[in-house]
Amino acid sequence: MKKLFLLAATVFTLSQTANAQLYFGPEIGATMSQLSFQNDAAGFGTSSSSGLGVKIGGMLEVPFSNHWYFQPGLFWDMRTSNASQTYLNNKANDYTWRINSIELPVNFVLKTHQEGHHRLWFAVGGYASYGMGGRLENTDYNAVPYSYYAGETITLSNAIDYGGKNPSSLARLDYGAQANVAFEFPVGLFIRAGYSKGFANRAPYSNLNYQSSSMSLTVGYIFGGNRNFIIP
Secondary structure: OHHHHHHHHHHHHHHHHHHHHOEEEEEEEEEEEEEEEEEOOOOOEEEEEEEEEEEEEEEEEEEOOOOEEEEEEEEEEEEEEEEEEEOOOOOEEEEEEEEEEEEEEEEEEEEOOOOOOOEEEEEEEEEEEEEEEEEEEEEEOOOOOOHHHHOOOEEEEEEOEEOOOOOOEEOOEEEEEEEEEEEEOOOOEEEEEEEEEEOOOOOOOOOEEEEEEEEEEEEEEOEOOOOOOOOO
């Protein structure tokens, strides 16, 4: 009976310690994202530019020590990106993607100082995202046969067809690497700046290449644990 009591007390103590070490918090901010646009077909020139977006979600933080942390998260990511495709006659098709995704980032974080102090973060990791909606707006100089020679245009707006094989299609899955830096205040408020680079080709055709990248600036707050708790 005594051994059973000691075992139960040990399990309870360990569970309380584990709970004291877990942190979580909301995070929201803005992004500048770009879906790079490359067309390998002869006679086309392409260019891409960034657009403003929003991300909102939260993260979980598990410390390995006073300075090293494992930090997964879950976000609703709304991105905008612009591109242009130019023909030999200098006419162009202009594209604007508005892409909604669920994003799962995973970071390994080094923090200066100990908990309860002003701290800098340095983090590296990766992410995976899953497309959940959005639209493609296309100002097309070639929508009507031969009309682009006269400078006529037509603007089309279509829901993104994830996994399809048409001009408004994108691959649903994206993944890549990321790095970020942050400043944390003693109360748990933090400001984070980050950059991510996608590795997946999200284009619908073999002669196209769409790859995503994004810069972000977010604000969050860390709850949970014991802000005076120091890991031995």
